[in-house]
Amino acid sequence: MNDKVKITLISGKGGDGAIAFRREKSVDRGGPFGGNGGRGGSIYFVASTSVDTLKEYRFGRVIKGNDGQNGKTKLSYGKDGKDIFLQVPCGTVILDSKNNILADLVNEGDSYLALKGGRGGRGNAAFKSSRRKTPNFAENGMPSVKKDFYLELKLLAEVGLVGLPNAGKSSFLDATTNANPKIADYPFTTIDPMTGVCFVNDGFFVLGDIPGLIEGASKGKGLGIRFLRHIERCLVLLHVIDVTSKDISKDFELINKEIYSYKPKLSLLPMIICLNKCDLDYDKKKVKQFKEKYSKYPIYEISTLKKDNQEVVKKELLSIVIKEREKIKKLSNSDEVVYSPKKENISRNPELIIEKIDEDYYEIKSERIIRTKKLINLKTDEGIDRLIMYLDKVGLNDKLKEMKVKNGSTILIDDFEFEYFE
Template identity: 50%
Template structure:
């Protein structure tokens, strides 16, 4: 299944049915009086968050959703049938935006959450509704209200507890594959990850969801590379895991590049709690690891975890630190015993 996280949709609610002008005519009944029924209400357009979806690909092939109009009223005081509603089933985490792509109409973050996007028009009154003591035989009826037509955008932001960020080929997909059952594409060239991946991570009997997005590069905030368009998927994360390639000769620059791009994307994302880890350390000797860890600690201003997704080095310590941050606690420093 292809991944799609932004789609333009055209919706229209149903118009109300017209009221009926009718008079009761039966044999031996001289003054039957008005008996025109009201028109039925038009169908409404709803959006509902459902379980089991993680992409908006269905809305690539169908962009128009029109609810049914109400049926017109009939004689013998019969009300017209109400038009059927239409429900757009979207993944949990979908934002619904107005046509300007800025105004948020709704943010569906829970399974079963519903929002009314376009209300159906009311049915018109039949001439029976206009009967009064001074107007015993009204001959007018109301037309039904027209439906609402609008254009909306659906924008998906995957819901995960923790997010992976870093330069291309920093070991993000390898880390996710090592700590979860997710199987993202892994290769020795940049931009092997083209779409976000989710994995359920377990640590000490607890579980949380982790998101891996395509790598960021310098200038991503200006449209370069792939990662910037997917940064929305880590906006909801409680903590970010920043992976820095330990085999790089410019680890301090690499670290600052990512921090700069996160801050350029959104101030909120730049201020989000962040845990930093030096990856691919199975390919380095102890002296090199110590020197590069010290340089990264100076740039980050906090503890650095030394890990390797291939060798399984230091993974549990990082996961415990992430889980403690997700629970609202300060992360532990590497090397200190973890207490449940």
């Protein structure tokens, strides 16, 4: 409901060029003296960890850029209109009215030039030539442009799934979360990074696929580079390897090389390795060697198909995620710069905003909670249980008690209603 907002932007108009003439004694009209108009202000979107929601842009806001000043006499240039930088939370996707993705602002500082300011018009002095000594005309500045944009906030992955195509990343995501990725027997089945919420006992983390990693991805080969940007905000990587592959060490190294040559600091991220497809025949001796060679990593032999070892991996991931969330919390309390999720981190329980709509009817208004709700498939009882479990975790029961909400009242979240019983 609140996770997509419309915003109308109007770029700054360019200033008009001036028509003016030099005043000279004895001459009625001296040389052309009109200066150029200033450039209109542009409007940018910039991702920032200091904003949490798109609240500010709700209700179809219109934002008007600054106009450039008109040119003046004495060849005086009009001042440029100041550019406007609209801050949006990390994870904001910008779309046009036809739903095309224009930009995906993942990391702090990522920016998108939404509208360029109009060019300033030239003053009459600019039109002087040998044939036209005293031009009596000037250009107007380029007019403003008006355009609608849509902003959508998406959940950012805490655990990033990496590995060669066909290793089983999508399958793992599908088996462990509510996301529904496309799975098939050929590479590049996933064209968008998919995220889902993975529940483990009474905890959860956000799992995201980083598809398209192949040799050369960090240099722009294939689609991988688009998705590599998403790794920067992960807290831990889950490296999936097809255990039946000819050379599992080579597969592992290849992917690591791409990730680390994209950003060397990513080598500091904790990593768990899953040797997948263990339901098939594979070389046990090679696996033993692999485990010895990479003993510094936790390594699991799993089968996504048969769900072997899946729970253990989920638990291990959650425990690392919890530790990393703690570290970030500590860091963000100090003044140090962190590159990992700060405010976006789901562990800092999102603020629960509940509004009374009517007698015995309440609505959960928190954008972030609604976003998570949307990721839960509510077609099954299990899904509903998960939603309730999640809401409990973010403190719904306590809050309702505190608000003295009566038993049997209806609670609405997004498009889903349920009854509250203490």
